[in-house]
Structure formats: structure tokens, C-alpha cells
Amino acid sequence: MDKQPRLLSSKLFQKHRQVEVVLSRSVLYWKEIEKSRKRSSCTSRESETAHSHAVQVCEIVAVHKSEEDDQGDTKRGRLKKAKQQSQLYPHTFTVSYVRRTRQHQWRCSDVSFHCASQALCQQWIQVINEQLSLLTNRPKRLLVYINPYGGKQQGKRIYEQKVAPLFRRACISADVIVTECANHARDHLKTEANLDKYDGVVCVGGDGMFSEIVHGLVTRTQTDHGVDQSRADAELVPCSLRIGIIPAGSTDCICFGTVGTNDPVTSALHIIVGDSQPMDVCSVHHGDVFLRYSVSLLGYGFYGDVLTDSERKRWLGPARYDLSGVKTFLSHNYYEGTVSYLPTADGLGNPRDKVQCRSGCHICQHKHSSKDKQWEMSEEEEKSDKDRWSTIHGKFIAINAASMSCACPRSPKGLSPSAHLADGTTDLILVRKCSRLDFFRHLLRHTNKDDQFDHSFVEVHRVRTFRFQPFQKQLVSREDPSEPPKKKGFSPMCSGQTTCNYSKAHSSWSCDGEILKHAAIQVSGYDVNMVKIEIPDKHHLTRSNHKEKLAVSSNISQLLAGNSYSCYSGTTL
Ligand SMILES: CCCCCCCCCCCCC/C=C/[C@@H](O)[C@H](COP(=O)(O)O)NC(=O)CCCCCCCCCCCCCCC
Ligand SMILES: Nc1ncnc2c1ncn2[C@@H]1O[C@H](COP(=O)(O)OP(=O)(O)O)[C@@H](O)[C@H]1O
Ligand SMILES: [Ca+2]
Numbered sequence: 012m013d014k015q016p017r018l019l020s021s022k023l024f025q026k027h028r029q030v031e032v033v034l035s036r037s038v039l040y041w042k043e044i045e046k047s048r049k050r051s052s053c054t055s056r057e058s059e060t061a062h063s064h065a066v067q068v069c070e071i072v073a074v075h076k077s078e079e080d081d082q083g084d085t086k087r088g089r090l091k092k093a094k095q096q097s098q099l100y101p102h103t104f105t106v107s108y109v110r111r112t113r114q115h116q117w118r119c120s121d122v123s124f125h126c127a128s129q130a131l132c133q134q135w136i137q138v139i140n141e142q143l144s145l146l147t148n149r150p151k152r153l154l155v156y157i158n159p160y161g162g163k164q165q166g167k168r169i170y171e172q173k174v175a176p177l178f179r180r181a182c183i184s185a186d187v188i189v190t191e192c193a194n195h196a197r198d199h200l201k202t203e204a205n206l207d208k209y210d211g212v213v214c215v216g217g218d219g220m221f222s223e224i225v226h227g228l229v230t231r232t233q234t235d236h237g238v239d240q241s242r243a244d245a246e247l248v249p250c251s252l253r254i255g256i257i258p259a260g261s262t263d264c265i266c267f268g269t270v271g272t273n274d275p276v277t278s279a280l281h282i283i284v285g286d287s288q289p290m291d292v293c294s295v296h297h298g299d300v301f302l303r304y305s306v307s308l309l310g311y312g313f314y315g316d317v318l319t320d321s322e323r324k325r326w327l328g329p330a331r332y333d334l335s336g337v338k339t340f341l342s343h344n345y346y347e348g349t350v351s352y353l354p355t356a357d358g359l360g361n362p363r364d365k366v367q368c369r370s371g372c373h374i375c376q377h378k379h380s381s382k383d384k385q386w387e388m389s390e391e392e393e394k395s396d397k398d399r400w401s402t403i404h405g406k407f408i409a410i411n412a413a414s415m416s417c418a419c420p421r422s423p424k425g426l427s428p429s430a431h432l433a434d435g436t437t438d439l440i441l442v443r444k445c446s447r448l449d450f451f452r453h454l455l456r457h458t459n460k461d462d463q464f465d466h467s468f469v470e471v472h473r474v475r476t477f478r479f480q481p482f483q484k485q486l487v488s489r490e491d492p493s494e495p496p497k498k499k500g501f502s503p504m505c506s507g508q509t510t511c512n513y514s515k516a517h518s519s520w521s522c523d524g525e526i527l528k529h530a531a532i533q534v535s536g537y538d539v540n541m542v543k544i545e546i547p548d549k550h551h552l553t554r555s556n557h558k559e560k561l562a563v564s565s566n567i568s569q570l571l572a573g574n575s576y577s578c579y580s581g582t583t584l
Contacts, residue, residue, distance in 0.1 A: 019138045024125040032124055034138060039106065040065045041124070064122070069146055070109040072119055072283055073180050074139040076132060077103035101125070102132035106139065107180055109280050115271030117280040119177060148285035150210035150253075153178070155187045156196040156224060158216030158259070163328045166215045166259040174215070174257055174279040181283040185213070196220070200227025201234070211253045213282065217260010218307055219524040224254050225292065225304055243296045243535045255282040261329035262524065264419040265290075265307050269432065273420060289375070289433035291414045295522060297529035303522045308417050308426060309534060310521045311479065312346050313339060313409035313442070318521035332421075340451070343408070345444040346518050347482035348530075350410060351402045352474040355436045360429065362438040362471040363464055368416065368431040375433040401472075406444040410479060412437045412534060422457040427471065436473050437534070443468040476535040481517050 015035035023032050025041065032041040043062040103125050110120040126132040143149075157166045167189060178185050186209075190196050200212070204227075214224045228250045233240050236248040258266040258273040267273050269288050270281060295302045295309065308314060316339045317332060324331035360366050360374055368375060414437040416425030427438035442453060445468040456463035464471045520527040 018142070019135065021126070021131060021135070023131075025122065030124070032135075034068075034135075034142070036142065037068050038065050039068060039071065039108075039139070041122075066106070066108040068139075068142050070284055071139065071143060072107040072109065072177070072280070073182060074104060074106045074136050074143075075180075076136055077105045077123055102127070102129045104132050104136050109284065115277065116274050117277040119180070119276070119280060146285060148287065149181075150255075150282065150285060151183060152209050153183055153185045153211050153213050153255070153282075154204060154206075154209045155185045155213040155215060156199075156220070157187065157189045158196075158214075158220040159189055160325075161216035161220055161260040162263075166257075169259050169275045170215045170257060173275045177276070177279045177283060183283065190220075194223060197223040197227040197230075200224065201231050204231075206231070206252060209252060211255055211282070213255040213257060215257040215259050217258070217263050217524065218265050220260060221254070221256055221265050222303070222306070222523040222525060225306065228252060228254065229292070229304060240294070241296075241299055241301045243294065243299075243301075243533055247294075253287055260524075261332060262419050262421070264417045264425070265415070265523075267420065268307070268415045268418045268425065291431075291433055291435055291437070293412075293414055293437060293534050295520075295527065296533045296535065297531055300529075302527050302529060302532065303525065305412075305414060305522045305534070307413070307415055307523050308521065309412040309414075309437075309523075309532075311348075311410040311530070312344070312407055312518045314411060315519040315521045315526070316342070316344060318524065319519050319526055322526070340447070340454070343447050343450070344518070345406045345408045346410075346516065347404075347406045348410075349402060349404045349480045349482075350407075350439070350441060350477060351400055351479075352439055352472055352477035353400055355473045355475055359434055359436055359473060360431070362427055362429055362440075362473050363462070364429055366429055368429075368434075372431060372433075375431050403441065405441070407441055408444060408450055409440070409442040411440040411442075412474075412477065413440065414438075424457070424460075426457065436475055437477075438471055439474045439477055440464070440469065440471045443470075476533070478533045479531065481530040483516070 015037055018034045018036065020031065020033045022044065023030055023041075025043075029044045030041045031044055032039070034040075041064050103123050105121050105123045107119050107121050110118045112118055124135070126135065155170065157170050159167050170187070175185070188196070188199065196214075200206075212224055212228065214221045229247065230240065232248050232250045233245075238245050238248055240247075255278065256263075256266045256269075257275045257278050259275065263273045266278060269290070270278055290306055292304050292306050293309075294304055310318075317335045320335035320338055321331040324334060327334065358377075366374065411426055413425070413427040413430050415432050416428055416430045418425035418428070427440060430438045442450070445453075445466075449466065449468060453463055453466055453469060455461075456465075463469070517530045519530065520532060
């Protein structure tokens with residue numbers, strides 16, 4: 012039992028048992044009275060032994076007066092006793108709360124207490140509600156966008172059947188827009204939506220849909236503040252709204268990587284209790300042309316080719332990625348080009364340090380702590396940036412930039428298991444030309460415990476910013492002949508003859524599941540352009556006693572209003 016003063020304490024009935032129920036500022040606790048001499052216990056979160064339970068107030072979803080007398084115990088031997096008690100204690104209130112199940116999944120459970128008088132019942136409801144109203148990070152009004160065609164096309168059903176009833180129970184009002192075409196949500200957010208009315212935006216869909224919401228919100232915020240997104244060095248203004256993700260797509264790696272599971276009910280509960288998680292957002296430019304923002308994977312070569320091929324097979328649903336994956340694997344293409352990158356300063360760890368981003372992650376927290384400037388670059392360091400750039404020319408099967416682990420059900424540890432959600436860096440993974448068998452071994456290691464970077468043909472760097480220039484025989488590429496030549500951020504440095512077929516000389520970049528139309532890109536801004544996304548689906552087990560904790564950074568409020576992940580993920584709410 013916690014040491015805080017009791018706000019309310021009563022002897023009530025739960026089913027046929029008499030219980031002592033106690034509310035403090037942080038915990039609702041109840042204990043069976045008769046048999047408590049033998050056993051009693053409680054933990055700081057929701058816990059249960061044979062006779063005692065405790066639920067943290069911040070994980071109470073709602074409290075309601077129960078309309079009917081739901082003694083809820085129909086076992087024959089107890090029915091009579093229960094009926095007698097329902098006559099003696101006819102006034103019932105029900106507390107809905109978060110219950111943790113396996114593998115980071117949350118469920119909503121109910122517990123009903125029977126009171127002898129209406130006044131006592133009302134008092135309990137009122138006092139619990141007063142405590143809930145002190146939790147100011149909880150959203151009250153949400154704007155929900157549903158992509159009806161994401162994943163297995165179940166977005167609408169998932170929202171209506173699994174999420175809306177929970178929002179109603181938590182007294183959250185939601186304006187729902189079912190999108191009618193690609194970019195509907197983005198454009199609505201950019202120009203039309205009255206964002207003052209809402210505490211957050213919810214995205215029902217996959218990574219592509221989440222990306223739409225991020226683009227809508229970030230662009231709207233920059234426009235409102237007169238920031239020119241086309242400048243790679245522009246300092247972006249943080250968004251004031253958080254984004255919540257209800258997974259209903261094909262990969263859903265942003266939800267998985269922040270919440271720890273792809274489960275709509277878990278995400279809805281994280282949104283309800285107001286969890287949040289900051290996230291790195293980087294900007295991708297082609298010369299002076301702004302292309303997109305990215306929060307998860309920027310992949311050229313293998314993942315770009317998988318995505319390009321899979322778009323033609325959308326009708327297959329999520330299985331399209333497996334089919335296109337096998338096809339792309341068998342094609343075994345590689346691409347020549349030059350990668351330049353600016354490595355991170357010491358202190359932000361490295362991609363092979365096996366430090367995973369979990370609740371309370373010290374790397375992400377320190378990065379955003381205003382007091383702790385130890386990782387910020389001094390002026391001299393910034394000036395010497397030019398000398399710190401590294402350049403690699405080569406033939407690559409894949410070039411991947413993972414701003415977060417990119418964990419998903421296909422690869423539970425992700426493309427870069429030690430990448431951080433909010434450290435302002437990305438892990439740049441270069442897979443050089445190798446045999447099919449070696450590449451297969453590398454891929455397979457994404458699914459088991461072996462280190463996928465422990466190959467001679469793979470290298471990985473934690474970077475603040477990077478550039479890629481594909482090898483071109485002519486500078487005018489096949490990217491878009493109708494466009495005037497673009498100013499290049501740097502000149503191609505390749506030499507020698509590529510062994511690729513010319514038609515396969517370029518791949519495409521996959522950016523959070525969307526294809527970029529330029530191969531030459533600069534990805535910047537992990538220090539300058541980083542925008543925090545507050546994800547309401549805070550990851551894993553913050554505040555829990557579980558062994559496997561996921562960290563949540565929370566001190567990025569200067570970037571995004573609210574707590575931290577302005578867009579969120581299951582995540583930016
Ligand atoms: C041998 C088995 C190897 C399995 C290797 C799996 C590695 C998977 C890493 C996935 C990282 C995903 C990063 C997330 C990207 C998403 O933003 C993005 C969009 O998501 P959305 O659809 O929800 O909007 N999703 C994707 O780009 C999907 C990537 C899926 C890649 C699947 C690759 C399968 C490879 C299969 C190779 C099989 C070789 C078989 C040889 C006989
Ligand atoms: N109503 C719609 N019709 C067609 N495409 C849409 C619609 N709404 C959103 N989209 C687009 O669908 C694409 C994939 O969405 P997403 O939800 O990520 O599903 P998946 O994970 O299956 O790719 C995104 O690019 C998004 O812009
Ligand atoms: Ca990162």
C-alpha cells in the first residue's frame with residue numbers, strides 16, 4: 012500500500028466479498044476483509060493476489076455509476092448470498108482500468124463496488140473523477156483519421172469495434188474522418204482542420220498513413236510560423252498536437268517500436284491515459300527541393316525495391332511484402348553510389364552497443380535535457396564538421412537509415428536494435444555487394460538473436476546527417492526528365508565502371524513506406540531540424556515493475572507542446 016494519505020476509505024462489497032477500498036492520490040486499493048489476515052500484498056501498479064488489488068490512478072480509464080445491479084457472480088451457491096447483498100448494498104459504481112497482459116499488451120478491466128447508500132456511491136465516483144481531472148496530459152477531444160484501405164482493409168472495423176467504445180468509456184469525444192483518397196488526411200490537416208478544437212490527432216492505419224499525418228501537422232505548423240521547409244537548414248517549429256497511432260496497416264513499425272506490440276486496444280489505452288513519447292523526425296531534401304520527412308526507415312536498394320514492387324501487389328495486403336521480398340532477394344540487385352555522413356559526437360552510444368531504447372532511456376533523456384549540454388556541439392566542433400564528414404563509395408545491396416529500431420512482427424528486434432527513438436540521430440546501415448547466401452544470412456539474423464551487423468560486408472554508423480549520390484554516367488538522370496536540372500548538394504564522386512545493368516543503375520528510396528522520386532538525397536537535420544513527435548502510445552511499461560522496460564523521454568516540451576511526441580505514435584498523442 013502506498014504511503015500517501017487516504018482520500019477516501021470505505022467498506023464496500025465486491026461481488027459477494029466484503030472489501031476495504033482505499034483511494035490515495037496515486038493508487039486505488041482494495042482488500043478482502045475476512046481473509047486478509049493470511050495473505051495480503053500489493054504493488055505499485057495493478058497487482059493481484061488472492062485478496063488484494065492495487066491500480067494506479069493514472070491507469071484508471073473511467074469510473075461510472077453502474078446502471079444495473081451487476082453482482083457478476085452467478086455461481087449457484089453464491090447467488091443467494093449475492094442477492095441478499097445487492098439488497099443491502101444496491102448502489103454500484105464500476106472502475107475501468109488498464110490491466111497488463113503478456114508482451115506489452117494492455118486490456119481494459121472493470122471492477123464493481125457495491126455501496127450501502129447512494130450518497131457513498133456518488134462520493135466515490137466524484138472523488139475518483141476529481142483525481143482523474145488532475146491528470147492534465149489526458150486528451151479530451153481527438154481528431155481521428157481512418158485509412159479504410161490500409162493493411163487488411165480493417166481500419167474502419169478496428170476503430171468502430173475496438174477503439175471507439177473505449178474512447179466513449181473514457182468520455183473522449185472524437186471527430187472521425189474516413190479518408191477517401193491518398194493524402195486526404197495530409198491535405199485536410201495542412202489547410203482545413205480547425206486544430207484549436209483538439210488535444211490530439213489519431214491515425215488509424217499503417218506507417219504510410221502515419222507519415223501523412225506527420226506531414227500534414229508539421230507542414231501546417233511551419234506554414235503558420237512562416238518557416239520555409241524547402242531549406243534543409245530551416246529550424247522547424249514543433250507541432251503542438253500529439254499523434255496517436257491505432258495500428259491498422261501492413262508493417263506498423265512505428266507503433267510496434269514505441270508501444271512494443273501492434274494491438275489496437277493497447278494503443279487506444281495508451282492514448283486514453285495520455286502516454287507520450289518523443290520521436291526523431293528527419294527531413295529529406297534533393298538539393299533545394301524538400302521531399303519528405305522520415306521517422307522510421309529510409310531504405311535504398313533492397314527495401315526501396317521491395318516497396319516499389321509491393322505497391323503493384325497492394326491487393327494482396329500485408330503478404331505483398333513477403334512476395335516482393337522474395338522476388339527482390341532473388342533479383343539480387345546492387346547499386347553503385349556515394350554515401351557521405353557526419354558521425355555523431357561521443358556520448359550518444361553506437362549502433363552495436365546493445366543499449367536498447369526503453370522506458371527512461373538515459374540516452375534520449377540526456378539528449379533533450381536542457382540542463383545537460385554535454386552532447387551539444389561547441390562552435391569549434393561545429394566549424395570542424397567539414398573535416399568530420401566521411402565519404403564511402405561502393406556497390407551496395409542496401410543502404411538503410413533507421414531513425415528508430417524499426418522493430419515489427421517480421422523482425423522483433425528491428426533493422427537497428429539499438430537505435431533510439433529520440434536521440435536526434437539515425438543509424439546508417441550499409442550492406443555492400445555480397446553473395447546471395449551471405450545476404451540471406453544477414454536477413455535471417457533480423458529474425459533471431461544473432462548480430463546482423465557482424466558481417467564483413469555490413470557496416471553501421473550512428474550519424475547526425477547524411478547524403479547519397481547514385482552513380483550516374485550522365486548527370487541528367489532518369490529521375491524526371493521534365494524537370495529542370497536540380498542543384499546538387501554535392502557532386503558525384505564515383506569512378507570506374509558499374510557492373511549493374513544501366514536500367515538497374517538506380518533504385519528508389521523507401522521513406523516510411525512511401526517511394527521518393529529522387530535517388531540523390533540529403534537527409535538532415537538531426538540536430539537542426541529535429542521535430543519531436545509526441546506519441547501517446549508510449550512505449551513499453553513505463554512506470555511498471557516489469558523487468559523489460561522501455562524508456563520514454565519526456566523533456567522535449569520546448570519542441571512540441573504537450574509532453575513530448577508531437578505526433579505520435581501510439582504514438583504521437
Ligand atoms: C529470411 C527472412 C528475412 C526476414 C527479414 C525481415 C527484415 C524486416 C525488416 C523490416 C523493417 C521494416 C521497416 C518499416 C518499414 C515501413 O515503414 C514500411 C511501410 O509500412 P506500412 O506498410 O505499415 O505503411 N514497410 C516496409 O517497407 C515493409 C518492409 C518489409 C520487408 C520484408 C522483407 C522480406 C524479405 C524476405 C526475404 C526472403 C528471402 C527468401 C529466400 C528464399
Ligand atoms: N482512402 C484512401 N484511399 C487510397 N489510399 C489511401 C487512402 N487513405 C490513405 N491512403 C494511402 O494509403 C497508403 C498506405 O496506407 P497505410 O495506412 O500505411 O497502409 P499499409 O500499411 O497497408 O501500407 C498511404 O500512402 C496513404 O497515403
Ligand atoms: Ca534516433
